[in-house]
Amino acid sequence: MAKSLPMIDVSGLSSSDPCDRVLVGEKIRAACLAHGFFYVTGHGIPEGLIEAVMGETRALFDIPDACKDALDKANSPCNRGYEQLGGQTLQEGALPDRKEGFYIGEELTAGDGRVAAGKFNHGANQWPTDLPGFRPVMMAYYAAMVTLSETLMRGMALSLDLKEDYFSGFCDQPLATLRLLHYPPAQPDVPEEMGAGAHTDFGGLTILLQDNVGGLQVCDEDGGWIDAPPIPGAYVVNLGDMIARWTNDRYRSTVHRVINKSGRERYSVPFFYSGFPDHEVACIPTCLYADETPTYPVITVEQHLRSMYDRTYKAAR
Numbered sequence: 001m002a003k004s005l006p007m008i009d010v011s012g013l014s015s016s017d018p019c020d021r022v023l024v025g026e027k028i029r030a031a032c033l034a035h036g037f038f039y040v041t042g043h044g045i046p047e048g049l050i051e052a053v054m055g056e057t058r059a060l061f062d063i064p065d066a067c068k069d070a071l072d073k074a075n076s077p078c079n080r081g082y083e084q085l086g087g088q089t090l091q092e093g094a095l096p097d098r099k100e101g102f103y104i105g106e107e108l109t110a111g112d113g114r115v116a117a118g119k120f121n122h123g124a125n126q127w128p129t130d131l132p133g134f135r136p137v138m139m140a141y142y143a144a145m146v147t148l149s150e151t152l153m154r155g156m157a158l159s160l161d162l163k164e165d166y167f168s169g170f171c172d173q174p175l176a177t178l179r180l181l182h183y184p185p186a187q188p189d190v191p192e193e194m195g196a197g198a199h200t201d202f203g204g205l206t207i208l209l210q211d212n213v214g215g216l217q218v219c220d221e222d223g224g225w226i227d228a229p230p231i232p233g234a235y236v237v238n239l240g241d242m243i244a245r246w247t248n249d250r251y252r253s254t255v256h257r258v259i260n261k262s263g264r265e266r267y268s269v270p271f272f273y274s275g276f277p278d279h280e281v282a283c284i285p286t287c288l289y290a291d292e293t294p295t296y297p298v299i300t301v302e303q304h305l306r307s308m309y310d311r312t313y314k315a316a317r
């Protein structure tokens, strides 16, 4: 039987009964130890909002090329806006990714202290002018994703037998990115080209919304690939590099990739929850065995993100 990823109903994390919350933490622990990837239901995100996000995403990628170019993220000091097909190379040494994208973050004005201080990826968005529903839908969804991420980080803390608010410093004024992606069908005559090359995610958690096309694959411990097909009503959640650093790889930042072999257009909307930029990500003492030392040096969220953007965008420049 083909391997599959676990499914977790996380509604218990919002229960007033601590036992309910601990039970979900235990399920998260098992899923993180096994794969670092799991499906989530009971997330509380309204279906209508999800449909609206998918509708606006398709509409965005359907606007004329000249309008996309006007929104190019090269215009933005904080990496917001449109990224053309092949703009990123997630897997070192591979061909550029066969995807186009659009980056959205928290809407911040020049007067915000973090923007004035030149904090990484902080600032204003670029919005399409001819799609009136786009901005309100994306901002509502961004806010809902921040709330869900906070809930899931409490679940992560419980899963590690930590106090539920252990990650509250990380969750303070979090840097996060909503990313709209469009994957044209793979080209049969370029079999080595991928929609997204094999990579790990850079932040804390990723919450992925995908359409019904499929193509996401998760690397197994034995080096094989497990399909993560779309399941209606469920998100795919995966751990990013920060969690591997916190746990000294007890929980892995699992490698994944996308190959769209369906012959159809694929759309997905990952939300990357990266945390407070100045937060120092250091190994959690209880994640070390007695004779073990931390594999990773202490790093701030911002330092790690900057280095990963440098690496994955350098090749495509």
Ligand SMILES: O=C(O)CCC(=O)C(=O)O
Binding pocket: 179, 181, 196, 201, 208, 210, 216, 256, 257, 258, 268, 269, 270
């Ligand atoms: O589109 C997907 O299913 C996954 C995208 C992804 O892995 C990423 O953007 O980091």
Ligand SMILES: [Fe+2]
Binding pocket: 199, 200, 201, 256
């Ligand atoms: Fe990813």
